[in-house]
Amino acid sequence: MSTYEQEVNVEQHEFEPIKGYPMLNWKGKRPFRSTQYYPAQLKETHGEVTDGWINKIFWGDNLQVMSHLLKEYRGKIKLIYIDPPFDSKAEYKKKIKLKGKQISNDLNAFEEVQYTDMWTNDEYLQFMYERLILIRELLSEDGSLYLHCDWHKSHYLRCICDEIFGAQNFRNEIVWSYFGFKRSTTRKFPQKHDILLSYVKSEEYIWNVQYQPHSEEYIKRFKKDENGRLYRDDVNPTGGGSRVIYLDEVPGDIIDSVWNDIPPVNPVAKERQNYPTQKPEKLLERIINASTNLGDIVFDCFMGSGTAQAVSLKNGRKFIGSDINLGAVQTTTKRLTKILAANEKSVPGFEVYNVNNYDIFRNPVQAKELLIEALEVQPIHNNSIYDGEKDGRMVKIMPVNRIASRADLNELITNFDYKSFEKRQIENPNQPVERLLLVCMGHEPDLAAALEQEVGYKLDIEVVDILRDKSNLEFKRDSxxxxxxxxxxxxxxxxxxxxxxxxxxxxxxxxxxxxxxxxxxxxxxxxxxxxxxxxxxxxxxxxxxxxxxxxxxxxxxxxxxxxxxxxxxxxxxxxxxx
Ligand SMILES: C[S@@+](CC[C@H](N)C(=O)[O-])C[C@H]1O[C@@H](n2cnc3c(N)ncnc32)[C@H](O)[C@@H]1O
The missing domain is CATH 2.60.40 (Immunoglobulin-like)
Structure with missing residues (x-):
């Protein structure tokens, strides 16, 4: 296939075979060899095109956003920083408070979930696997990935990245030891750090050594010479013998892989956006300065409050971002427009796009309840597989924060009542053993056929795709x-x-x-x-x-x-x- 055809036909381009070994295996692991193109709709423009460039943020599932970006940006992105959900089994909330009220109480404030981080079985690993493969496709030959995670899944993510990027392209396991309050744990050491795994696409990667000011202790080791310059005698590490080191000739203390000088964003910090799990700008500054040069493109596809985008804008880098939560897109828009307004130089503005239409849900967390209500499903509580029943079909609401993939079928496949299936098949060999209704927000082709094939019993499956069939459903109350x-x-x-x-x-x-x-x-x-x-x-x-x-x-x-x-x-x- 010619390069032109590859660029234009996203669907026909097979990703480079994965080279790295050994490989981590998980239940339901399946190869991810190609994707399809998803169109994007331009919704807003803030600021101007400058020197032929305007930044971009997308509202949508990053699998679809990255599939969209492949057409124009395959191999063009210099730095990808991601701070995805950590599989922490938590819900992340934002406090919503009436504007202008100094004191918050039950009447003027409440908490609103922004995103959940709960996964069943090994869905999380397949979710990350597919996204990391797309990330590798987008990275330039001199590009780098920084994957922000913690103890929950860092060990698995490292194996997955070794597989995708090649173990030889692993660069660092950075420990971000955030100080702040200590959680009290009685039977283990309190957890006090996140992990950033860094990988490069090839040996040609961009690298700028980063320094921090010397510690007082280090400076104390220097003496003043007759001109007042600080110096110290040292052993010559290469030629043997001794040498003199002048403090003003040492560029600073090289930053190593333990970062304990960056505090988390505190509740009254100027940069605080009131978005859960917001990361500090200083952390992103360090990464961006180390792995990009002026004018390079930085991408964060789990952007949250837009920290990577804000730091890129302030530091002369181009950026692209995406998030599935509308709250994140609005928060980032607000943050970036403020930076643009305060900027006197002419810097590129940014565009806001939608990929696919998640308009019906402001926030995926409430989607399940809304769907049950809107589709008039009879809810079933405390059932490990089904969410309800409708017209004689057992209803399963698939995860609504992404398009439903084969990996998402694992929960059903694991939990089906196979004894009943067997019994029904013996009683009525020509009838389906179960009638199912799968509700999803976009889905991979042949989802129903894949389920039937995996299960090995005759099933009668109807798939309702909300993105396609949403026009007749009312979810939001109009303002x-x-x-x-x-x-x-x-x-x-x-x-x-x-x-x-x-x-x-x-x-x-x-x-x-x-x-x-x-x-x-x-x-x-x-x-x-x-x-x-x-x-x-x-x-x-x-x-x-x-x-x-x-x-x-x-x-x-x-x-x-x-x-x-x-x-x-x-x-x-x-x-x-x-
Ligand atoms: C830990 S937060 C990122 C915080 C960000 N680094 C900051 O400084 O504000 C993770 C983000 O990933 C988003 N997210 C989760 N699943 C996603 C998906 N499939 N596509 C795009 N964004 C997703 C969540 O909505 C959330 O905003």
Whole structure:
């Protein structure tokens, strides 16, 4: 196949065979040899194209986002940092609090889950395996990967990376020993570090040695010479004998693989975005400085609050990012627009894309309950396989934070009641032993056939793909707003974000100040009907409120207003300006 065909036909390009050995095995491990192309839809543009480049962030499952990116960026990304879920069996929540309220209580604050980190069987390993293979495809020959993880899965991830990148391309196991409060554990040492595994694509990788200032103890070992210069006598490590070292000639203390000088983001830190598991900018700065040069592309496909993107923007690197949680995309957008606004130099702006349509769920965590309700499934509680029953079919809601793959079938395959299957087959040899309804958010082709083949019994399987069939389903409560044009001003008179009000148990009529419910207001004065290009970005500081009144410029045409509430849900409306 020609290079051109490879680039254009994502589906027809088989990934390079995996070279590294030995290999880790897990239940349901299957090869991942190629992917398909997923289109992306441009939704917003912030700032300008500069020197032919504009940064990009994507809302979607990173498997689909990376499959999309392969077309243009295969072999072009210099640094990929990922901080994926750690398989920690936890739910990560964000505190949502009414704006402008100093004190939080039950009436004005609650916790909202942003993402869960719970996996059954070995789904996690297959999930990471497929994404790491795509990461390798995207990396340039001189590129590097930093995989942020911890004790839960670092040992397995290292084996998987050895397999994918080749053990010879392993560079470091970095220990980020975050200080901060010590968890009290009675029967083991308290856990106090994360692990970053670094791999390179080839021997040609970019590397810039990093230094930190010398410790006082080290400096104390130097004496002053007659000119006041600090020096010390040392053994010559190469030629033998002695030599003199001047402190001002030593570039600093080389940073090694134990990083204990970077604190976690504290609750009052300026960089804090109030996103769970946010990583410190200093950590990303070190990685970006070590493994990229100015103008290189940095990619983080589990971007969360956008730390890698923010640090790239501040340090003259290009960036791409993605997250499946809309809250993460909104948080990153807010963070980046603030950096753009504060920047005096002309730096590239960024675009926001959707890959596939996750619009129906603001956040995948609540999706299961919503689906059960919307599809009118009779729920079954405390059942290890099924979520409910509908029209004589047993219903399984597949994980909704990604497209359903064959690996996701393992839970069913492991837990099926094979004794009953056997009995039913003997009683009615020509009938299916089970009637199933699989509900998913996008799925691999032939999912149903794969399940039947694995199980070895006749099954009657119906697959409902919410992304395809969603148009007739109602999941979100619509928001309402009253926006008017008066005396040359655009005025937001009222805003009722229904899901948020429901969570706060506030009736629409009892909203005291709609501004307390709002995270940001963005306005595009000349909306082209497709892509929001806001020139007004009203993001108030912590205890302040949006303005609500905006002067309309003379050249305004169709005005598009986007109001984003504290849950990251947005309301958009267009107004014709005369
Ligand atoms: C540990 S957080 C990343 C935090 C980030 N490093 C920061 O500094 O804010 C992991 C992120 O991965 C996202 N995520 C989980 N599964 C994903 C998927 N399949 N595709 C894209 N993002 C995903 C979660 O929504 C979450 O925001």
């Amino acid at each position: 309402e707003a009253e926006v008017i044009v008066d005396s040359g001003n655009l005025i937001i008179k009222n805003f009722y974000p229904m899901s948020l009000l429901q969570k706060l148990s506030i009736m629409k009529e009892n909203v005291e100040d709609w501004k307390e419910l709002v995270e940001s207001v963005m306005i595009d004065w000349n909306y082209d009907g497709a892509v929001l290009e806001p020139t007004v970005v009203d993001i108030p500081e912590k205890n302040e409120l949006v303005s609500g009144i905006y002067k309309i410029p003379e050249d305004a045409g169709t005005i598009r207003v986007k109001i984003t509430d504290l849950l990251s849900e947005s309301f958009e409306v267009s107004i014709d300006n005369g």
